[in-house]
Amino acid sequence: MQVPPVLFTTLPGEAHDLGSLMAAVTTADAGGHPIFFGGDLPVREIADVAETLGAAAVGVSVCHVNGGGQFQALSELRAVLPTRVGLWVGGAQSSEVLLPERVARVTDLEALESKVALLVERGGSS
Numbered sequence: 001m002q003v004p005p006v007l008f009t010t011l012p013g014e015a016h017d018l019g020s021l022m023a024a025v026t027t028a029d030a031g032g033h034p035i036f037f038g039g040d041l042p043v044r045e046i047a048d049v050a051e052t053l054g055a056a057a058v059g060v061s062v063c064h065v066n067g068g069g070q071f072q073a074l075s076e077l078r079a080v081l082p083t084r085v086g087l088w089v090g091g092a093q094s095s096e097v098l099l100p101e102r103v104a105r106v107t108d109l110e111a112l113e114s115k116v117a118l119l120v121e122r123g124g125s126s
Helices: 016-028 043-053 069-080 109-122
Strands: 005-009 033-036 057-061 086-090
Touching: 005 016, 005 043, 016 033, 016 057, 016 109, 043 069, 057 069, 057 109, 069 086, 086 109
Parallel strands: 005 033, 005 057, 057 086
Antiparallel strands: none
16 A cells, blocks of 8 residues: 655745755655655645645644744645645744644654654555
């Protein structure tokens, strides 16, 4: 059984995508199927690609806190993503971001490896 992909990106206004790229590499090393989608993307585009690809989850990296803008973008993304698609947030400043309901904070690469291991074990449900 093939594990569905995990899409890695950053939110609008967040151009620093190295964290997302590192998370994608970590996901591949853990046996997952990452797709690195770049950064600074519109919420609707992220959701459309996740749905088109049948993603199990979307991983968002946060490097800069912008006064609540991430909360709004994450709320919007969670609302337009299919409920079966997990939404994971990590990165250098992710601990400073208030998360909406049904959004998981991924504190470090080991936590990401654990989430990916569960995806692999369950065959795709995050």
